[in-house]
Amino acid sequence: MYQHILLAADGSENSIRATVEAIKLAKCSPTSIIEVVVVTDFDKSKQDILHTQSSESLLLKRKRKISNVEQLLKNEQINYKITFLKGAPGPEIVRYANELKVDLLVIGSRGLNSLQEMVLGNVSHKVIKRVDCPALIVK
Amino acid sequence: MQTIQQQWFGNIRGDILSGIVVALALIPEAIAFSIIAGVDPMVGLYASFSIAVIIAFVGGRPGMISAATGAMALVMVNLVADYGLNYLLAATILTGIIQILLGVFKIAKLMRFIPNSVMIGFVNSLAILIFMAQVPHVLGEGFITYVFVAVTLIIVYTVPRFIKGIPAPLIAIIILTAITFIFGIELKTVGDLGTITQSLPSFFLPDVPFTLETLQIILPYSLALAVVGLLESLLTSQIVDDMTDTKSDKNREARGQGIANFITGFFGGMAGCAMIGQSMINVKSGGRGRLSTLVAGVFLIFLIIVLGDIVVDIPMPVLVGIMVMVAIGSFDWSSFKYAVTAPRADAIVMIITIVIVLYTNNLAIGVVTGVILSALFFVASISKVKITEQDGTYIVEGPLFFASTQNFIQTIEQATSNNIIIDLSSSHLWDESSVGAVVKVVSKLEEQGKTVSVVGLNPASELLYQKLLGITTSL
Numbered sequence: 001m002y003q004h005i006l007l008a009a010d011g012s013e014n015s016i017r018a019t020v021e022a023i024k025l026a027k028c029s030p031t032s033i034i035e036v037v038v039v040t041d042f043d044k045s046k047q048d049i050l051h052t053q054s055s056e057s058l059l060l061k062r063k064r065k066i067s068n069v070e071q072l073l074k075n076e077q078i079n080y081k082i083t084f085l086k087g088a089p090g091p092e093i094v095r096y097a098n099e100l101k102v103d104l105l106v107i108g109s110r111g112l113n114s115l116q117e118m119v120l121g122n123v124s125h126k127v128i129k130r131v132d133c134p135a136l137i138v139k
Numbered sequence: 140m141q142t143i144q145q146q147w148f149g150n151i152r153g154d155i156l157s158g159i160v161v162a163l164a165l166i167p168e169a170i171a172f173s174i175i176a177g178v179d180p181m182v183g184l185y186a187s188f189s190i191a192v193i194i195a196f197v198g199g200r201p202g203m204i205s206a207a208t209g210a211m212a213l214v215m216v217n218l219v220a221d222y223g224l225n226y227l228l229a230a231t232i233l234t235g236i237i238q239i240l241l242g243v244f245k246i247a248k249l250m251r252f253i254p255n256s257v258m259i260g261f262v263n264s265l266a267i268l269i270f271m272a273q274v275p276h277v278l279g280e281g282f283i284t285y286v287f288v289a290v291t292l293i294i295v296y297t298v299p300r301f302i303k304g305i306p307a308p309l310i311a312i313i314i315l316t317a318i319t320f321i322f323g324i325e326l327k328t329v330g331d332l333g334t335i336t337q338s339l340p341s342f343f344l345p346d347v348p349f350t351l352e353t354l355q356i357i358l359p360y361s362l363a364l365a366v367v368g369l370l371e372s373l374l375t376s377q378i379v380d381d382m383t384d385t386k387s388d389k390n391r392e393a394r395g396q397g398i399a400n401f402i403t404g405f406f407g408g409m410a411g412c413a414m415i416g417q418s419m420i421n422v423k424s425g426g427r428g429r430l431s432t433l434v435a436g437v438f439l440i441f442l443i444i445v446l447g448d449i450v451v452d453i454p455m456p457v458l459v460g461i462m463v464m465v466a467i468g469s470f471d472w473s474s475f476k477y478a479v480t481a482p483r484a485d486a487i488v489m490i491i492t493i494v495i496v497l498y499t500n501n502l503a504i505g506v507v508t509g510v511i512l513s514a515l516f517f518v519a520s521i522s523k524v525k526i527t528e529q530d531g532t533y534i535v536e537g538p539l540f541f542a543s544t545q546n547f548i549q550t551i552e553q554a555t556s557n558n559i560i561i562d563l564s565s566s567h568l569w570d571e572s573s574v575g576a577v578v579k580v581v582s583k584l585e586e587q588g589k590t591v592s593v594v595g596l597n598p599a600s601e602l603l604y605q606k607l608l609g610i611t612t613s614l
Contacts, residue, residue, distance in 0.1 A: 042423050045381045046415060047473055049374070050259050054251070055381065086382055 001028040002104040007036050008093050008127070011065040014108030018138040019069045022106040023076050025136075033079040037096060038066055039089040059084075090126040098132045105135040141385070146201045150427045154202075157426030158434025161204055164306035164420055165191075165439050168465065169207045170329055170450070171458045175272045176212035176409060177219040178227065179333035180450070183207040184443050185340040186408030191436030193399040194413075199391030200376040201429045202383060204417040205399065206436075209269045209465065210371050210502060211364055211410050217500075218360045226357055228345035231410040233354075233361035235401025238369060242394030250373050250389070256485040257509035258374060259471050260492025262415075264505055265371075266470035267497060273459045273466075276327070283324060284456045287315060291460025306420070308461045315457045316449070329458065330451030337447035339440065340406040363503035364400075368412035370506060372396050375413035382422045416468055484516040518542050524566065531556035536565040539573035551580045557589050564595025574607045 007022045009015040026032040040048070040062065052058040062084060063070075073080040085092050097105050107124045128135050141149065165187050173183030187206035194205040219227050277284055294311040302310065319326055329335075347353050376387050392413075400410045421431055443450065471477075478486045488509050496505030522542035527534045533551055537543065551561065561577070568574055581591045596604060 042382050042419065045378050046419065047471060049377045049381055050262065050471055051255055051473065051477065053255055055377070058381070084384075086384055 001025065001032065003029070003032055004100070004102045004104075005032060005034045006093075006097050006100070006102040006105045006133075007034050007069075008089075008105065008107040008124075009036050009038060009066050009069045010089075010108075011068060012108060012110075014110050014138070015066075016068055016072065018106050018108040018136075019072050021136060021138045023073065023078055025104065025106070026078050027076070031079075033081065034073060035102070036066065036069060036073070036080060036082045037085060037093060038062065038082065039085045039087060039092045041089060042087060045086070090123045091130075093123075093127050094130045102133055105131055105133055107135065107137055109137050109139050141201070146429050148428070148430065150425070151430060153425035154428045154430035155434050157421050157424035158431040159438050160304070160306060160424045161417055161421050161426070161431070161435040162438035162442060163309045164417060165204075165206055165435060166442060166450070167308050167312060167453075167458060167461045168209075168414075168417070169439070170453070171462050171465075172207045172209050172212040173409070174276075174329075174332055174458070175209060175269070176215050176227075178224055178409060180329055181334070181336050182224065182227075182407060182409050183212075184335075184439070185406060186403050186411050188436050188440040188443075189340060189403040189406050189408045190399045190411045191432050191439070193402055194395055195429045195433035195436065197391075197395035197398045198429070198432070199388035199393075199395055200379055200413075201387070202418070202421060202427045202431055203372075203376055203379045203387075203392075203413050204421050204432055204435055205372065205396065205411060205413045206417065207409055207411045208368075208371065208414050209462075209469075210265050210367050211412055213265070213268050213272070213500070214363045214367055214502060215360060215409065218357070222356060225346045226353070227409055228404045228407065229347045229353065230357040230360045230364065230404075231400055231408070232345070232404035233357055234364040234368065234410045235397045235399070235404060237361055237365040238397030238400060239394050240397070241365065241369060242390050242392075242397055245390050246369060246393050247373060247389030250370075252514075253370070253506070253510055254485070254488065254513045256481070256488040256513060257492050257506055258370075259474055259477065260489040260496070260509055261370060261502065261506055262374075262469055262471050263474055263489075264493045264496035265502060266466045267493070268500070268502075269462055269469065270466035273462050276455050276459050280327065280456070284326065287326065287454055287456035288460045288463070291315060291457045292463060295461065295464045308464070311460065312453055312457055316453055319452070319454055324454075326454040326456060328451060328455060329453045332455070335443070335447040335450050337444050339444070340408065342405055343407065345404065363501060364410045365397075366503045366506065368396055368400070368410060369393055371415070372413035375415045375418050378415060379418050379422060382419070383427060416465060484513070484520065488513045488516065522546070526550045528554075531558050532560040532562055534562045534565065538567045538569055539563075539576065540569035541572035544572050544576035548576050548580055552583060554584060554589070559584060559589055559591045561591065561593045562595045563593060563600065564597070566600075567597060568600035568603050570603075571607055574604050577604070578608070 002025055005022055005026055022034050026034050048058055052061060107127060109124050124137050169183040169187040170180040173180045190205050215227055218230060291311045295307040298307040298310050372392060373389055376392050380387055491512060492505045492509035495508050496502055524535055524537035524543045524547055539547055584591045
């Protein structure tokens with residue numbers, strides 16, 4: 001089935017549900033791998049640097065954000081890896097998915113910040129429009 | 140780290156485009172920061188050109204933008220007011236020398252000692268000072284001035300949503316300068332506060348007497364400029380590191396900042412440093428390499444030579460609006476949450492750093508005080524050892540060193556049982572004072588006829604203990 005599944009996650013309720021669905025698909029084939037991709041917005045860099053003492057602790061802080069997703073993957077014994085990217089979340093996920101020619105993209109229908117989505121529009125909607133591979137939006 | 144060729148030509152298209160965007164965004168800021176410092180706009184513009192071009196070659200962080208900045212402008216205000224431009228240029232040269240030396244002596248390592256609370260205090264007080272510097276240009280200037288400031292703010296905050304390629308401040312300047320012409324509105328302009336020369340900067344020695352007295356005047360300012368410049372530059376380089384997921388050479392950056400300021404002083408420019416806001420604009424616009432910084436500097440001076448006539452007609456209220464935006468953007472808005480949720484000592488250090496900067500009008504004094512204060516808080520917190528007693532066994536938790544021994548001695552001296560065990564397995568002996576304290580307590584209790592045993596020393600502590608007591612037999 002799907003060999004290389006890209007799972008866009010931010011630690012939100014929605015991305016947990018997306019993880020559950022991604023796991024179901026990954027279980028269809030023992031060689032499937034789920035790559036969890038976490039995008040940090042450029043604008044967050046300044047605040048993150050100011051509020052953490054070192055780049056090591058910043059990495060830890062960002063890993064903690066999606067620890068719930070990681071725990072789920074571990075419990076289900078799925079092959080997975082985590083990739084951290086920087087930039088505007090929507091375009092960055094699209095660029096990465098298209099560049100790696102992944103087999104499937106799984107994304108939650110809405111992220112952490114609903115206020116931002118009201119202003120800027122829905123990230124997952126934009127991603128689905130521009131990504132080349134099959135995509136699954138999880139409600 | 141990337142090769143030199145990658146640093147220069149790894150991203151040519153992105154670097155040229157982002158460099159142009161940054162040049163456009165730099166012009167209003169360079170002018171406004173000159174006005175804050177109390178010098179001609181050309182001083183800031185020449186500085187921005189010269190620093191950006193030099194840093195492109197000698198900096199340690201490709202893709203970072205350095206130019207005339209608000210932080211540096213705020214430090215030099217009094218020097219300019221009291222002694223004039225030539226002393227500022229001399230101070231800029233000396234700042235460069237100090238920064239080169241600090242770079243050679245690996246200042247970047249020391250940066251790790253500056254706690255977040257001081258950094259947050261620094262950026263916040265910088266934002267507040269930039270904001271307050273705008274007030275005199277607005278107060279009592281009449282209703283139309285307020286309208287222009289307000290319209291500028293509306294433009295800079297709404298336009299980026301629709302037009303992404305051109306910096307919004309520049310759009311505000313073009314539209315509102317055009318409006319003043321079309322409707323013949325009389326407002327204070329950049330030309331009222333200084334002149335614009337449409338020529339390249341030239342080499343000259345600052346016209347100051349080369350005496351000890353001159354050095355005494357400029358040295359305090361140069362030291363403050365060197366500290367503030369390196370602080371902001373190294374903070375910015377961390378941010379660019381994070382945004383681009385690449386590493387940078389912080390000591391080379393410190394030396395580069397020094398070289399840039401040193402040379403800039405001879406070309407009639409004021410001291411500058413890296414800029415957080417502009418560097419973020421550069422990275423977001425696709426800039427990654429050294430070429431972007433070079434293009435920003437060269438295109439900036441090209442624009443000034445071509446458009447100098449128009450620059451003098453920019454209305455001051457528009458610049459004020461842009462500076463208010465810069466202040467709002469510089470402020471760390473999550474500080475309010477930080478002040479509540481961070482450990483009490485950290486929150487106090489942040490607030491005191493801000494208060495001292497605002498009181499002394501000097502960013503450097505605020506930062507130094509903040510660092511000292513947080514070091515004291517750190518010693519105070521680490522000097523609290525926790526001692527719990529159970530049936531004559533005293534369990535010591537926390538490091539024992541000169542600042543924490545007092546507490547240790549007082550607690551254990553009051554022991555009443557006849558058989559006493561001091562358990563140091565959760566502790567560590569750091570220095571002579573700690574070994575002395577253990578010896579002192581043990582002998583005092585033994586004088587009272589009690590039996591005392593010390594257990595659980597970790598190997599390093601045991602070694603120190605024996606060494607300081609003159610016991611040479613190995614463990």
